[in-house]
Amino acid sequence: MSQKPDSNRKSGRRSPLAIILLVAIGLITTGAAYAMASSATASAEVDLSSPEVIDEGAKLFAANCATCHGLQAQGTENGPSLIGVGAASVDFQVGTGRMPMQANSPQAPVKPVQFTDAQVQALAAYVASLGPGPSIPSASMLTGGDVAHGGELFRINCAMCHNVAGAGGALTEGKYAPTLDNSAAVHVYEAMLSGPQNMPVFNDLNLTPTEKKDIIAYLEYQKANPSPGGLELGSLGPVSEGLFLWIFGVGAIIGLTIWITAKSN
Amino acid sequence: MTVTATPPSGGVTGKVSNYLDERTSISGAVKEFGRKIFPDHWSFLLGEVALYSFVIILLSGSFLTFFYQASMATVEYEGSYIPLKGVEMSVAMASTLDISFDLRGGLLLRQIHHWAALLFIAAIGLHMLRIFFTGAFRKPRELNWSIGFVLFLLAMAEGFTGYSLPDDLLSGNGLRIIDGMILGLPVVGTWISFLLFGGEFPGSDIVGRLYTLHILLLPLILLALIVLHLMFVIIHKHTQYPGPGRTENNVVGYPVLPVYAAKAGGFFFLVFGVVVLIAATVTINPIWSYGPYDPSPVSAGTQPDWYIGFADGALRLMPPGLETYWFGYTWSWNIIIPVLVLLVFLALVFAYPFIEAWVTGDKREHHLLDRPRNAPVRTAIGAAGVMFYAVLWAGAASDIIATHFRVTMEGVINTLQILLILGPIFAFMITKRVCLGLQKKDREIALHGFETGRIVRLPGGEFTEVHQQLNDYDRWQLVSFNDNAPIMVRPNERGKITGSMRRRAAWSRFFFEDRIAPVTRTEHKEALEHANH
Amino acid sequence: MANIAKGSDGSELVATSDKRLSGKELGTAVVTTDSFENPGLPPHRQRVTDTDPRRLARAARIVAWLFYLSIAGSLFTIFAYMFFPIEDGDTTSLRLSTLYIGLGSAFALLAIGIAAVHWGKAVMADKEGVDERHPVRGTPATRERAIEIFKEADEESGFSRRTVIRNGMIGAFIAFPLPAIALFRGLAPMEVDPNNELKHTFWKEGLRLTRDPTGVAIKASDLTIGSSVHVIPEGLAELPEHEKLDAKAKAAVLLVRLKPEDLNWTSDKRKSWSYDGIVAYSKICTHVGCPVALYEQQTHHLLCPCHQSQFDISNECAVIFGPAARPLPQLPITVDAEGYLVALSDFEEPVGPSFWEREK
Structure with a gap:
């Protein structure tokens, strides 16, 4: 049923409006892509096993994390043990600004990141040195997945909490699954590996590295290709559609009825 | 000859x-x-919005039927949307995706159809509220209210059957909920579900069956009733708001040809234009995100379209644990109670004109509308009904309210549960008081005129604000309304009173006990004389 | 003071208002002789276009222009259709095609609408008219004649006299749609009893637990604490598609692993359905059947996203919030010789929403 591209499409045939719009869309997508690319490459390669880095991490840990997680990362009443959680977990929690937490609560909201990339790496290196755990995925593990399979896996394993479009959703007692719109690929991967907060763990036997890559490919596709239907209204489904209809659709139409029946002057 | x-x-x-x-x-x-007169008021156009949306739905829907295939046979998607390539899905879903992704203008038409459907039911609802709050359902229009009510139900049924056709994850879970509700009905539930789905859920029949309902049976009944509804509008002639020169025996307005035709005809294009504009710029029902139906996955924020929200909300607001085993059978009160509550609510909406007619015993024809304030109890009942509906409606969005206002889901639901009981009561009391207050203000102004803000000093040295009397036309607006007073029962010679008489008297007290009577000529004359002293 | 209604026993309803006029039709309504008189239609107010010919000419020009602009909008739509094709797999091209076709036709429609309304409001003669109303009921003569016609028809047909014929006809009318109801039995297969179907699932002893949708079998050692896996029975993925969905709609299971000490059991039998902290529960909500899959690994709560029922995995999936009435059914599981998780049996109770004959 697909239409053949028209052969006589010359630049002059497009309306100026189209060009303006195209340029605008182009700018926005490049901007978004750039923003994503820069955050995705944030985890530059650092040797996490070098003693200097681990040492640096230990200092940072003692100064910023030990209050809750204990001086040896053994855990306290206020925070779980970090022995064996691996570098992936640290990179996710600290690299997205979730840790250090503002207040102890089951939900760790995203905040501006508190440390430089090098400091995050050092903390990760320190925690990884305490016991074996999932490590930070390399860049090659994040690209080249199968979008369609990823979509299927996403719907089965992730959509019930994060919503099919990754817009996030409510959990019990005020907790929520965050939106994935702004999540970097590496953080999504680490979240699956480590199961942060109330998210279940999706270890490599549950979702293989290839499957994780597929899921990431699907999410990246969603981010790069906004809805062909137009504004997405937060991808919240019928609730936001209904609200839009009542406010803007019905609003516009009632405005028109008033104009039609008002006496002309 | x-x-x-x-x-x-x-x-x-x-x-x-x-x-x-x-x-x-x-x-x-x-x-x-050709020269039939139609009165002019913005609120009289709400019914037209419903009619026009219906026409838009027919037009866009006919286009969609040329491409949509209502089959649940399985295919591997081969269309051009990359994230679903190779995914197994029903032909219904695949053809809907083809309409969206491989047919020029197809996505636009789908979005027009869906947005127009949302508008259709919204317009019917607003139209019903206008009829209710202005008392336009009174004799001789009670039957037309009933027809309109059935149209409202049919429109919701059309909406729901259409929502289910793409066979995507969202609508599939919607059907799953309907199936669960049907199963919970006593005695007949299991069999109705079994017959409806042609076996077990989801089976392979339901989409085809809903399609027949959606494009044949329901539109046919809808169209027939719309014709009947409009025929009655012609027979009754349109109501009009009270005002100088307007009486129960005339209609003041513009002739069909040419002015009304130009305005109403132009309005069709305006409604169509607004719907197309929204459809061109705002996504609705992105089935490509939802993916094909599969009983295992589900999306956070699974909701029905807005017009089914009140029913979904009723399910959500039920407290836990309501199920009993009696006589060896399962009584799912968590289904039965919301279903009953909704049926009673709808029955009251349907029956209201007949209830009010019985209470007032007023057998005259009414073509002049009431201003809502001049029927305080009716307006208050309407406000209570709106409140009840709105709480149920909010219930259907409890999870989204929770995430977007950073509150707990449990808190939202518990608050709404309380509000469902108390909200309508408060809405009733407040609205009634507000109406009576407005009537009192009207009465003051009709008697003494309005305050001019001009302060003068009287020869005696006393200051007073000058009141300006209304002109005859403005005063007429304030004093010409239907006045009702409660009735009481007088026993027969043996001192007996029947129960139905007693009930009617009690109801008339409920409706009309608190009452502000319109200003009479004598009262006005007295007020004028008093002011002149 | 007039009577409003008389009861069968002679009691009557009377108005409390002392100012009302008489009339049985009024009911509760109060109509007095002391009310104001309708002042009649207010004087006609002229529009600018009535008094200023230049403004009229301008309005007429605007109307005409709008109609021509609408033609331009329609033409633009056709061009947009031709010159913004959908390129395979490119959502941006689809976005532009939808946008321009939509904007063009919306413009064309709105221009017609605004033109017609403006024409009606500002250019057409502003003459309000008055129609008279007549009672909806027919005139007395018409009504009399209608009654007469019925009487004559009754006389000529003997409808009231010939009761045997009449009752026979009414009976026949009641009976003739009944076969249609019987026909509807065919909507679902004859030989199947829904009660039986609803009480069994695809699970049976020895079936391995496999991943949804790939069908890869799961070993107990695959699961770390805090894991949740979406599970279908072995062999389900190979079923023909619609049988697969029917089976999956009952057999979908959520498998989670907790610390064994976090699980509280009411009986040793229920405990034996788990394996070293690994438990499997039906994913189909006992309320109305949505998949309950939102697992919080710290609180061990399961949440249904449709109606917010919450189940506590640490307490055999007891309902802790929301409209559901029953815990989610547990699938008895163990481990086979190769370390794969297998079902011990089918569910011991029907899964999914309650139904009337559930306990039978």
Whole structure:
């Protein structure tokens, strides 16, 4: 049923409006892509096993994390043990600004990141040195997945909490699954590996590295290709559609009825 | 009998008109309706919005039927949307995706169809509220209210059957919920579900069956009832708001030809234009995100379209644990109670005109509308109903309210549960008080005029604000309304009173006990004399 | 003071208002002789276009222009259709095609609408008219004649006299749609009893637990604490598609692993349905059947996203919030010789929403 591209499409045939719009869309997508690319490459390669880095991490840990997680990362009443959680977990929690937490609560909201990339790496290196755990995925593990399979896996394993479009959703007692719109690929991967907060763990036997890559490919596709239907209204489904209809659709139409029946002057 | 045809005058138009009239007698219809008067008020156009959305739905829906295939047979998607390539899905879903991704204008038409459907039911709802709050359902229009009510139900049924056709994850879970509700009905539930789905859920029949309902049966009944509804509008002639020169025996407004035709005709294009504009710029029902139906996955924020929200909310607001085993059978009160509550609510909406007619015993025709304030208890009942509906409606969005206002889901639901009981009561009391207050203010102004803000000093040294009397036209707005007073029962000679009489008297007290009577001429004269002293 | 209604026993309803006029039709309504008189239609107010010919000419020009602009909009739509094709797999091209076709036709429609309304409001003669109303009921003569016609028809047909015929006809009318109801039995297969179907699932002893949708079998050692896996029975993925969905709609299971000490059991039997902290529960909500899959690994709560029922995995999936009435059914599981998780049996109770004959 697909239409053949028209052969006589010359630049002059497009309306100026189209060009303006195209340029605008182009700018926005490049901007978004750039923003994503820069955050995705944030985890530059650092040797996490070098003693200097681990040492640096230990200092940072003692100064910023030990209050809750204990001086040896053994855990306290206020925070779980970090022995064996691996570098992936640290990179996710600290690299997205979730840790250090503002207040102890089951939900760790995203905040501006508190440390430089090098400091995050050092903390990760320190925690990884305490016991074996999932490590930070390399860049090659994040690209080249199968979008369609990823979509299927996403719907089965992730959509019930994060919503099919990754817009996030409510959990019990005020907790929520965050939106994935702004999540970097590496953080999504680490979240699956480590199961942060109330998210279940999706270890490599549950979702293989290839499957994780597929899921990431699907999410990246969603981010790069906004809805062909137009504004997405937060991808919240019928609730936001209904609200839009009542406010803007019905609003516009009632405005028109008033104009039609008002006496002309 | 021979008829001598008068030669037509006026060129082609004349000839065509003559040709038609000699074969259809159409001149009679033009004579009858061409200069029929329609009153002008913005709220009178809400019903037209519903009618026009229906036309838009018919047009866009017909286009979609050329491409949509209502089959649940399985195919591997081969269309151009990359994230679903190779995914197994029903033909219904695949053809809907093809309409969206491989047919030029197809996505636009789908979005027009869906947005127009949302608008259709919203317009019906607003139209019903207008009829209710202005008392336009009174004699002789009670039956037309009933027809309109059935149209409202049919429109919701159309909406729901259409929502389910793409066979995507969202609508599939919607059907799953409907199936669960049907299963919970006592005695017949299991079998109704079994027959509806042609076996077990989801089976392979339901989409085809809903399609037949959606494009054949329901639209046919809808269309027939719309015709009947409009016929009654012509028979009754339109109501009008009270005002100088307007009486129960006339209609003041503009003739169908040309002014009303231009405005109403133009309005069709405006409604169509607004719907197309929204459809061109705002996504609705992105089935490509939802993916094909599969009983295992589900999306956070799974909700029905807005018009089914009140039913979904009723399910959500039920407290836990309501199920009993009696006589060896399962009584799912968590289903039965919301279903009953909704049925009672709808039955009250349906029956209201007859209830009010019984209470007032007023057998006159009413063509002049009430201003809502002049029927305080009716307006308050309406406000209570709106409140009840709104709480149920909010219930259906409890999870989204929780995430977007950073509160707990449990808190939202518990608050709404309380509000469902208390909200309508408060809405009733507050609205009634507000109406009575407004009536009192109207009465003051009708009697003493309005305050001019001009302060004068009287010869005695005393200051007073000058009141300006209203002119006759403005005063008429404030004093010409239907006044009702409660009735009481007088026993028969043996001192007996029947129960139904007693009930009617009690209800009339409920409706009309608190009452502000319109200003009479005598009262006005007295007020004037008093002011002149 | 007039009577409003008389009861069968002679009691009557009377108005409390002392100012009302008489009339049985009024009911509770109060109509007095002391009310104001309708002042009649207010004087006609002229529009600017009535008094200023230049404004009229301008309005007429605007109307005409709008109609021509609408033609331009329609033409633009056709061009947009031709010159913004959908390129395979490119959502941006689809976005532009939808946008321009939509904007063009919306413009064309709105221009017609605004033109017609403006024409009606500002250019057409501003003459309000008054129609008279007549009672909806027919005139007395018409009504009399209608009654007469019925009487004559009754006389001529003997409808009231010939009761045997009449009752026979009414009976026949009641009976003739009944076969249609019987026909609807065919909507679902004859030989199947829904009660039986609803009480069994695809699970049976020895079936391995496999991943949804791939069908890869799961070993107990695959699961770390805090894991949740979406599970279908072995062999389900190979079923023909619609049988697969029917089976999956009952057999979908959520498998989670907790610390064994976090699980509280009411009986040793229920405990034996788990394996070293690994438990499997039906994913189909006992309320109305949505998949309950939102697992919080710290609180061990399961949440249904449709109606917010919450189940506590640490307490055999007891309902802790929301409209559901029953815990989610547990699938008895163990481990086979190769370390794969297998079902011990089918569910011991029907899964999914309650139904009337559930306990039978």
